[in-house]
Amino acid sequence: MLKSLIRKQLLEMWQGYFIDRKTGKARTKTGTVFFFLLLVVLFLGLGYAFYSLAGGLGGAILGNGFNWLYFALMGLLSMALGVFGSVFNTYAGVYLPKDNELLLSLPIPGKMLLFARLTGVYLTSLMYSAWVWIPVIIAYWLMVPVNVLNVAFPVLMTFVIALFVTVLSCILGWVVALIASKAKGKSFVTLFLSLAVIALYYFVYFKIVGSISEILSHIAELGNTVKSWLHYSYLLGKASDGDVLSMLLVTGLTLVLAGLCFLVLSKTFTKLSVVSASSNRKKKVIADYTKKPVKTALLNREYKHFTSVSTWMLNGGFGLMLLPIGAVVLLIKRGAIREFLPEIATEIPKLYALLPVLFPAAVCLILSVNAISTVAVSMEGKTIWQLQSLPLDPWEILRAKEKMSVQLNLYPAIFFVLVCGTVLQFKWWETALICVAVWFFIWAFSDFGLFLNLKMPNFSWTNVASLTKQSMPVVISMFGGWGLCAAVGFGGSFLAKFAPVWTVLCAYILLFLILWLVLHSWLKKKGTKIFVSL
Numbered sequence: 001m002l003k004s005l006i007r008k009q010l011l012e013m014w015q016g017y018f019i020d021r022k023t024g025k026a027r028t029k030t031g032t033v034f035f036f037l038l039l040v041v042l043f044l045g046l047g048y049a050f051y052s053l054a055g056g057l058g059g060a061i062l063g064n065g066f067n068w069l070y071f072a073l074m075g076l077l078s079m080a081l082g083v084f085g086s087v088f089n090t091y092a093g094v095y096l097p098k099d100n101e102l103l104l105s106l107p108i109p110g111k112m113l114l115f116a117r118l119t120g121v122y123l124t125s126l127m128y129s130a131w132v133w134i135p136v137i138i139a140y141w142l143m144v145p146v147n148v149l150n151v152a153f154p155v156l157m158t159f160v161i162a163l164f165v166t167v168l169s170c171i172l173g174w175v176v177a178l179i180a181s182k183a184k185g186k187s188f189v190t191l192f193l194s195l196a197v198i199a200l201y202y203f204v205y206f207k208i209v210g211s212i213s214e215i216l217s218h219i220a221e222l223g224n225t226v227k228s229w230l231h232y233s234y235l236l237g238k239a240s241d242g243d244v245l246s247m248l249l250v251t252g253l254t255l256v257l258a259g260l261c262f263l264v265l266s267k268t269f270t271k272l273s274v275v276s277a278s279s280n281r282k283k284k285v286i287a288d289y290t291k292k293p294v295k296t297a298l299l300n301r302e303y304k305h306f307t308s309v310s311t312w313m314l315n316g317g318f319g320l321m322l323l324p325i326g327a328v329v330l331l332i333k334r335g336a337i338r339e340f341l342p343e344i345a346t347e348i349p350k351l352y353a354l355l356p357v358l359f360p361a362a363v364c365l366i367l368s369v370n371a372i373s374t375v376a377v378s379m380e381g382k383t384i385w386q387l388q389s390l391p392l393d394p395w396e397i398l399r400a401k402e403k404m405s406v407q408l409n410l411y412p413a414i415f416f417v418l419v420c421g422t423v424l425q426f427k428w429w430e431t432a433l434i435c436v437a438v439w440f441f442i443w444a445f446s447d448f449g450l451f452l453n454l455k456m457p458n459f460s461w462t463n464v465a466s467l468t469k470q471s472m473p474v475v476i477s478m479f480g481g482w483g484l485c486a487a488v489g490f491g492g493s494f495l496a497k498f499a500p501v502w503t504v505l506c507a508y509i510l511l512f513l514i515l516w517l518v519l520h521s522w523l524k525k526k527g528t529k530i531f532v533s534l
Contacts, residue, residue, distance in 0.1 A: 005108070005116035010123075043131065050077075051135035058143050067144065068237030071154070074136040075161060075236045082129030082165035083172070090121050090173030094269075111266045118262070121169055126162035133158050140240075149242035156247070157240050164232075164254050167261045174265055294392065298400035305379065306372070306404065312379065315468040319369040323412040327419040334423045341425065356430045357496050357504050359420065361489035363434075364441045367413060368481025371474040373405035374449035375467055377531070378458045384534060394528040398450060402523070405446035413438050433505035440512035447519035449477050454523075454530045 054074055061070045094117045137154045144150070232253065238246035292300070306312060330337065341352070380387060387397055414435055421431030452473035461467045468474065488511070492504045 002112050002115065005113060006119050008116070010120070047131060047135045050132045051139055053077075054136045054139040055143075058139050062140070062143050067140075067241045068234065068243075070140065070237070071136070071157075071240035072230070072233040072237030074132065075157075075233055075240070076230070078129045078132035078136065078161055079165050079168070081132050082125045082162065083168050084128065086121055086124040086128060086165060086169045090169045094118065094121065094170075094173055094265075110269050111262075114266055114269045115262070118166065118170065118265075121173075122162060122166045125165040125169060126159065129161050129165050130158050133161060147242065149244070150240075153242055153247050154240045157236065157250075160251055160254050161236070163258050167254075167257050170261050170265060174268070294396060295400065298392075298396060299403055302376070302400050302404040306408075309379070309464055311464040312372075312375070312468050316371040316375065317408060319366045320408060320412050322366055322369075323363075323416040327416045330419055330423045337423055338425070353501075354493055354496060355424060356426050356434065356501050357492040358489055359417075359424075359426075360434050360437045360441075360505070360508055361485045361492065363413060363417060363438050364445075364488070365482060365485040367409055367438075367442060367445060368478055368485060370405075370409060371449065371468055371477060372408055373401055373446045374453055374473045374477045375471065376401040376405065376450065377453040377534070378461065378467055378471070378473075379464075380459070381461070382459050384459060388532060388534070394531045395524055398523055398527060398531060402446050402450060405449065406442055409442045409446070410439065413442060430501060430505065433502065433509065437505060437508040437512060440509055440516055444512050444516035444519060445477070445481060447516060447523055448480070449473065450523055450527065451519055452477055454527050454534075457534055459534075 054070075057073060058070055061067070061073075094114070133154075137158075140154065141151070232250065235246045235250040235253070239250045306316075377384070388394075390397075417431065417435050417438055420426075421428075421434065426434070456471075456473050458467060458471055461471075488508060492508065495504050495507060
């Protein structure tokens with residue numbers, strides 16, 4: 001039975017990449033291979049960034065008797081990224097799957113179902129933590145003499161770190177589930193707690209990046225601090241450097257923590273799963289029968305749906321949070337930035353001249369992370385027939401989903417552009433043209449998300465996290481958006497050699513306008529027919 005539950009969990013996580021949910025048939029080999037090639041490119045690209053960071057830190061520490069400190073610090077970063085990647089899925093993946101109540105009503109022990117759910121959390125933790133840890137190991141092997149122990153132990157530590165990350169993610173997910181079971185604003189509680197984890201991750205990451213030069217002159221003090229206050233990291237570092245006793249201790253401690261965590265979770269899993277499921281059901285409320293225009297009613301419905309699903313808000317609107325935060329940071333640091341700008345203008349005049357050209361591509365790159373319209377149709381689930389049965393023009397329904405995505409993206413993006421234009425001292429007309437370009441990109445990207453979702457819908461999902469992070473439309477829209485932004489940035493830089501900045505920005509506007517008009521026309525004509533037949 002446990003084997004079947006684990007197999008079911010793995011199929012839920014990955015079958016979207018091999019099975020077309022709309023037809024129920026296997027995807028083409030070309031499409032599957034193309035997708036995994038994109039994953040490899042992404043893994044290698046970010047992996048190289050972590051390898052560079054590890055190389056800089058290793059040059060400061062390795063060979064000075066503090067090899068363990070190298071692994072301890074990079075292990076903290078690996079855990080931070082692992083928690084960052086898996087904590088968003090833990091609450092939704094363990095407590096909120098739609099089939100929890102059904103499975104618990106069967107003669108299936110709650111502990112067995114919990115173990116199967118946690119298998120998915122562990123694999124997610126392994127993927128994200130290994131993203132940092134594998135480049136760390138490679139950098140270490142290239143900088144120190146290797147032997148059997150310091151080759152084998154770091155590799156084994158990959159799985160130990162993933163298990164520790166799973167424990168941390170489960171604790172945070174359990175806390176969120178416990179608070180959400182007693183709080184009214186469950187979605188926003190989940191959102192704010194998850195954002196706190198993101199803030200902690202970036203704090204740790206940038207502290208390590210900014211402290212490499214300081215570490216070089218204070219290795220002993222830093223080592224004593226880690227040994228005293230972060231003893232687990234100390235043992236992890238010693239074990240990864242080939243110490244047998246530390247390897248046994250850190251592995252045993254992690255297994256004990258995992259066992260205790262599972263024991264605690266199993267005591268409350270059934271209760272919290274039932275409470276979470278029941279809290280998602282419609283409650284009796286006093287109805288508001290105030291007559292509203294159809295367009296307004298549909299748009300309000302979309303907003304209520306979006307704000308009621310914390311996983312959708314977090315995974316689908318992550319870029320929306322980055323933009324205002326970035327704007328505030330720029331305002332706080334505007335003095336230092338403006339002092340630094342003349343140096344860039346003097347030492348790298350070409351880059352300084354290209355800032356207004358490259359900036360729109362950077363903003364659109366952040367916006368490409370948002371998967372709001374990309375899953376808006378699939379989020380209807382098996383109740384989509386309710387919308388289809390209404391005496392409404394299907395275009396009005398799609399239009400409401402489009403407008404919600406546009407409005408959610410537009411205001412943070414324009415605020416960010418205006419702040420950056422002021423801090424970076426762009427000319428007023430440059431800032432205005434950038435705003436227009438970003439505005440048309442948001443329309444085009446929102447329509448592109450709807451296009452993908454209508455072509456590749458998924459109404460049989462059981463986990464919102466897998467829908468908003470791992471579905472094919474989300475992957476294609478994100479990578480497609482990144483590819484378009486890269487092409488725009490490179491193309492604009494090339495065009496700027498022969499034309500003034502205003503011409504390049506107008507070219508951006510024209511490109512995004514054409515893309516939007518094409519997609520908008522498709523949605524209005526063919527998209528509505530597809531929606532009716534879903």
